[in-house]
Structure formats: C-alpha cells, structure tokens
C-alpha cells in the first residue's frame with residue numbers, strides 16, 4: 001500500500017486499512033513508497049497496475065474497489081472467516 005496501516009498516504013490505501021481494522025483481522029502492510037523495486041515487482045507479480053493490493057493467505061485478492069465491493073456484499077468476510085479457521 002501507500003504508507004502504513006498506522007499512517008496511510010493515499011485515500012484508496014486508507015479505505016482498505018479501515019475495512020480490515022473494522023473486521024478485526026490481523027494484517028501487515030508494506031509501504032511501496034519506500035521501495036521502488038517492490039512497487040514495480042508487485043505490479044508484475046499480481047499483474048495489477050495500482051495500489052493498494054490486498055493479499056489474503058498469500059493470494060492476490062484485489063485493489064480498493066474490489067475490496068470495498070466484497071466488503072459490502074459479504075464475500076470478504078466469508079473468505080476471511082474461511083482462511084482464519086483453516
């Protein structure tokens with residue numbers, strides 16, 4: 001993401017952080033603004049051109065829009081429950 005969970009530096013990144021915090025799930029963040037190699041490398045790895053990028057259980061889930069949509073329709077909560085209980 002851009003910034004950290006303590007100090008998001010972009011509104012899109014902040015939105016995803018707030019969703020994860022509201023769901024009370026453990027998560028870590030990496031600040032791509034501090035690492036240009038990570039910034040470019042993650043875009044290639046996920047084949048996704050922007051940040052934030054949410055990974056759940058090591059798998060790319062989506063950016064901000066996808067996360068918000070999945071949160072609203074309950075799919076995000078469902079997936080997180082599955083992953084946390086496995």
Ligand SMILES: N[C@@H](CCC(=O)N[C@@H](CS)C(=O)NCC(=O)O)C(=O)O
Nearest residue numbers: 010012049050051052063064065066
């Ligand atoms: N629609 C995107 C919004 C995120 C976005 O547009 N991020 C831009 C601007 S903060 C970005 O990461 N651009 C590539 C870059 O800065 O390397 C989403 O759903 O995540």
